[in-house]
Amino acid sequence: MANTSIGTPEQLRDPNYTPPLSKAVPLGIQHVLAMFVSNVTPAIIICGAAGFGFGSNSPDFPQMIYMIQMSMFFAGVATLIQTIGLGPAGARLPIVQGTSFAFIPIMIPLVAGKGVDAMAVLMGGVIVGGLFHTILGLFIGRIRFALPPLVTGLVVTMIGLALVKVGIQYAAGGVPAIGKPEYGSLINWTMALIVIFVTLGLKFYARGMLSVSAVLIGLIVGYIFAFVIGEVNLGNVGRAAPFALPNPLHFGVEFSVAAIIGFCLMSFVSAVETVGDVSGITKGGAGREATDKEIEGATYADGIGTAISGLFGALPNTSFSQNVGLIAMTGVMSRHVVTIGAIFLILAGLIPKIGAIISSIPIEVLGGGVIVMFGMVASAGISMLSDVDWNRRNMVIFAISLSLGLGLQLEPGALQHLPSTIKVLATSGILPAAAIAIVLNLILPEELSDEATEEVSGGMAGHGKGSLQKDDHV
Incomplete structure (x- = not known):
């Protein structure tokens, strides 16, 4: 207001x-x-x-x-x-x-x-x-x-x-290969969880500046806790x-x-x-x-x-x-x-x-903050996807793009025989997913849009724009 x-x-x-x-x-x-x-x-x-x-x-x-x-x-x-x-x-x-x-x-x-x-x-x-x-x-x-x-x-x-993998690694104590021996210890996760809980509390139960600065205040509280315990x-x-x-x-x-x-x-x-x-x-x-x-x-x-x-x-x-x-x-x-x-x-x-x-x-304190921030990035993407008309054509485009993009990121060794430049780009996950989605969206005929979705969704047909039906009270 x-x-x-x-x-x-x-x-x-x-x-x-x-x-x-x-x-x-x-x-x-x-x-x-x-x-x-x-x-x-x-x-x-x-x-x-x-x-x-x-x-x-x-x-x-x-x-x-x-x-x-x-x-x-x-x-x-x-x-x-x-x-x-x-x-x-x-x-x-x-x-x-x-x-x-x-x-x-x-x-x-x-x-x-x-x-x-x-x-x-x-x-x-x-x-x-x-x-x-x-x-x-x-x-x-x-x-x-x-x-x-x-x-x-x-x-x-x-x-x-x-x-999100980076956030979990940080909360547990850093990248495992170069992190501390106590990677994943209770004290590490305690520092991270304090940040998460304070952030959530302020975001949902505070107003004004406290709500706007929830992540920052959560990090400050986690930092103070870490200082008190000598970290x-x-x-x-x-x-x-x-x-x-x-x-x-x-x-x-x-x-x-x-x-x-x-x-x-x-x-x-x-x-x-x-x-x-x-x-x-x-x-x-x-x-x-x-x-x-x-x-x-x-x-x-x-x-x-x-x-x-x-x-x-x-x-x-x-x-x-x-x-x-x-x-x-x-x-x-x-x-x-x-x-x-x-x-x-x-x-x-x-x-x-x-x-x-x-x-x-x-x-570990930073890990608590980035878990929230990176999760919000993914949530923002899902919110954008709610504007998509989930017909068969769009479901196929999304499925192939996500499977190949995320799959290559999770298993970069699958491209070990490619030149290093192509391998770096392909295993980022984002670039192959974006490229595939753009190309398929441009070349696949719109006629597929009017066909049923059951054969690719196991019977879970979309309910129009935004996919699943929404409860008016939610």
């Missing part, structure tokens, strides 16, 4: 309206709190996968602090491009940018166990993928026909399913510098065919997600459809923000859906409110001690 003490209803729907600073600053901080954990988590996961994210005694551990720092800094920079604009880039809407989860399943195989040296290949992919994403802004509206809810819902669901090492906080600027080409740049193809293909998914977020903001905050100029500007900003991030050692950026919901909840459409939040992110990114504190979070 809109707060009329901030401005008139007309002002609140105007992206160019600036609320009084006494109201705008807390609203901007609220946007930062809503996205903070999701923004820094991908950096921790990728560093951990590379092998220098665990253990403060590792000589490469400061690199994780730097990547966390850059995640905050360039999320702020990319958000400023969206809210203030940079030439044709930027929707000039209250869009919050942050590090994308979508690319994680593509990035993990590229860096797995290879240490800091693998980051150069990753950054090459981020830069080229960002530039390709920028080009998509020229014709994003014309390719949406190839990405209906059947395809986008499948891809988002696959992203969540690809990541937190703050040694790196004291050693971290009080101030540091971004370092160009910090990890270097190396161009790999597998990385470039993977990042460019995932840019399609990220671009479509951004189109959906822009539409959600204009509908929820202003009660209107997004203009072509706004959608194109947002896509340009996505790509430019990602390319710049890669030059300084950060990961791909995209619009954050949780902040879209926050705008609908507060009723404040002001882009200047989000600009204030972006400034806070940039300032946080200039203080390595903040990154050091974040990096001191025990992996």
Whole structure:
């Protein structure tokens, strides 16, 4: 519900309206709190996968602090491009940018166990993928026909399913091969479950800021518990510098065919997600459809923000859906409110001690948070799939895409004889599933849509759009 003490209803729907600073600053901080954990988590996961994210005694551990720092800094920079604009880039809407989860399943195989040296290949992919994403802004509206809810819902669901294993490993104590001997112990799971239970409690029984920041508060409570039982090492906080600027080409740049193809293909998914977020903001905050100029500007900003991030050692950026919901909840459409939040992110990114504190979070505590977050990613995909008309044609497309995509991810050894580049792309799970779904959706005749579904569903025929019948009381 809109707060009329901030401005008139007309002002609140105007992206160019600036609320009084006494109201705008807390609203901007609220946007930062809503996205903070999701923004820094991908950096921790990728560093951990590379092998220098665990253990403060590792000589490469400061690199994780730097990547966390850059995640905050360039999320702020990319958000400023969206809210203030940079030439044709930027929707000039209250869009919050942050590090994308979508690319994680593509990035993990590229860096797995290879240490800091693998980051150069990753950054090459981020830069080229960002530039390709920028080009998509020229014709994003014309390719949406190839990405209906059947395809986008499948891809988002696959992203969540690809990541849930990481959440369980973290909650149990880290990746087994490099984790602690007490992997899966009761104390490890206790730390993770505290985060989950606190998050659920706040999400369902609290209101306002407490509900919006449920995951963040859950992590703080889990962190305090871990500190009390002696599981937190703050040694790196004291050693971290009080101030540091971004370092160009910090990890270097190396161009790999597998990385470039993977990042460019995932840019399609990220671009479509951004189109959906822009539409959600204009509908929820202003009660209107997004203009072509706004959608194109947002896509340009996505790509430019990602390319710049890669030059300084950060990961791909995209619009954050949780902040879209926050705008609908507060009723404040002001882009200047989000600009204030972006400034806070940039300032946080200039203080390595903040990154050091974040990096001191025990992996088990973080595991509790990411189990919730990754589960929500999968849930979002399933929600998108509810818009699909589950006839025989769509069921076959979904079945084949999911079976091959998820199957190859679970059993990468099945492709051991393929060239390494193709193997990395195919075993990501997401790319083969997306490619198969797009191709089948384009080539299979629509005539199949009117035929019965019993022969492929064991008698569980769909009940029209959204599949199963819904109880009106649910």
